[in-house]
Amino acid sequence: MLTLVIGNKNLSSWSLRPWLVLQHFGLPFEEVKLPLDTPAFHRDIVKYTASRRAPVLIDGDAASPITIWDSLAIAEYLNEKVQGRAWPSDTALRAHARAVSAEMHSGFAALRTYWPMKSTGKGSVELPPEGRADAARVQQIWQECRTQYAQRGPWLFGEYCIADAMYAPVALRFRHYGATFSSPIVEAYQRQVIEDSHMQAWLADALQEVNSNWGA
């Protein structure tokens, strides 16, 4: 049995990524949601991981669980569960997809700082130059992938893969803060990420969280 420990659906960009991988590859799982930035979070997260951060994936029963923390490590573990289908099958595409995913995982600090993910509502925060450079680099990646691999399917590398999940929170940041798009191709990809049925389910839960003041 798989259990994914996540933070608030309105706020937790790192949680959204493996959650989308689980959904897109049809892996059944239980969700445990902890309210970020609360005493309850700090009390409960240590039951799952000494890293004290969400997301965490637990595979197996309480007697002999495998615990994986960190979004990208979880995505890699899930990729093994689906016999490698969560990355492109072609070697060159797989290397490219891993590179852009690693770039997301280790970079874009300014964009993440100034435009933290909010699944709901609208905000207005002007990005400093380094944040604008991050947003432009994301759009460059989307443009290149959607141009290069368009004939393979509608996602970054044709079929849905971990790279799409890694960039999904950025689509929400762009929506919340009203980003301008470098091209219709980039804008269409952003819209598609948000219109995805699994993303819509996440957004509905996020709205409910906010409306019920959950975790406040």
Ligand SMILES: N[C@@H](CCC(=O)N[C@@H](CS)C(=O)NCC(=O)O)C(=O)O
């Ligand atoms: N590199 C980690 C980052 C995880 C992370 O920073 N998670 C945030 C929530 S989105 C968290 O747990 N924050 C709680 C805290 O710092 O107290 C990953 O990829 O999973």
